[in-house]
Amino acid sequence: MSDEVQIDQEVYDRLIGEGKSERIARAKAKAAAVRQAKVAEGASLGPKSPEDAAKALEAAKEKAGGGGGVATKTAAPAEAQAGGGRLTPEERSARVAASLGNGGNGGSMGVPTSSDHTHRLLALVPPAGIQQVQSKQMDKVYTWPHLLLVEFVALLAAGSLLLIAAFFLDAPLGSLANPNEVPAINKAPWYFMGLQELLAYFHPMVAGVTLPGVFVLLLMAAPYVDKNPSAKPENRKVANLAFTFFLTFWGLLVIIGSFLRGAGYAWVWPWVQGLGFTL
């Protein structure tokens, strides 16, 4: 979008001068500019001051009236500050009772009977219910527009390539299926040619069922077998070598099966007998 928010150059320079990182300085300078723009528009900013908030709460209680609003005034904020910003469990329950407005008498969860409040959203989360997530601060960017733009271009590129291919190359369609007429060249789709090639060397039970089954199970087991915690290529030479060997082996089988096998599944050279391969 074109209306990029300007940054407050003064704040930016000051923060850079204080040795803040470029990213933080830019963010704060941006925020400062937005704040100024809002003040210029006459809008009120951010949360109210504690005094205002307390007053508003009192006013709301007055208005609600008669709902058992005992409004237990706790000295919690002051104490909390002294105690390093943490409330003791007693203080917390006192606070909750105060904001529920029933002074810990139980009852109707503090919802006054004669109130113009229609609902009250409240969530009490016990400390044990909070999932502690410990992760490093990472260099992140917004999905929109950065990632979605890349994805959209990739999608367009792949889509156009496919459309061009579909325009110029027609999908094959042979003659009507005839179970009594075995074609000279009889091959599975290319991704199964590795299996068909194995069939030339092993008993079908080994080549067609056991080996592919073992391969799939090995693939699934890979993360449980490979206990090496490092993801760096230089630390996982064995894993990479094994996988590359596996891929090469499989690729070779597919290439041999697809291009170097002809009538009766005999070995042929494609430049002599032609390409016995259909996609």
Place this chain on the structure above:
Amino acid sequence: MPKLPTYDDVKGNVQDNVIWKSIFRPGSIYRKGYRDTSRDRALASMNNVLYHLHPVKVKRHGLKLTYTYCLGGLSFFMFILLTVTGIFLMFFYTPAAGAGTEVAYLNMREISASVTFGQLVRNLHRWGAHAMVFTVFLHMARVFYHGAYKPPREFNWVVGVILLVLTLLLSFTGYLLPWDQLALWAVTVGTNMMGFTPVFGDQVQFVLLGGMEIGPDTLLRWYVLHVLFIPFVTVIFLAVHFWRIRKDGGISGPL
């Protein structure tokens, strides 16, 4: 003469009404008042059903094309494209074969010859299927070489392997549907192998073929597997796969 409204007037009026605002949630770039701020960028992801697959923020290194080559995304795109083209082809295809009623094969000829865009859509479906097998395969290789299956992503790798197998099955079941010589005999090779499954070989083959050998029942069976059953299972595994990416902390790396 009344003054003609400018483009901006029209745009403002179109965007500033109850219906438009009910469709495009806050943060949508199509909504009036979208500004390129952190808040609206976050809302654009959060308030959109499709973009919601992604987190609001992603690791910067994951944007590098040479990290993922978009292979997972392209596999999914191929899946969507195959679904769309497949539905189109379903309008013109009947899975019926057998002496005297070679409807399936005749339908294939008609799709190529007389259905508008029929040949093009069939080509897209065919090449898209090959492309999807290929991108899924490359995606797997990419993930392996980045060690991206390591904790906590072990199970998502397993789901990925299942999806690879499902992709192969989708492609293979579709291979029979044209009911030409190529299809019949390619599938014969595959199902003969299945017949050699230890212990249950004959039963496996019987269930797969819907009989003792490939015939009209096999075509119907594979058609249902191809257009309904395997896509259904695939979508479930795709959902788990995408969900686990988020739950496992997003894309892996940097190396």
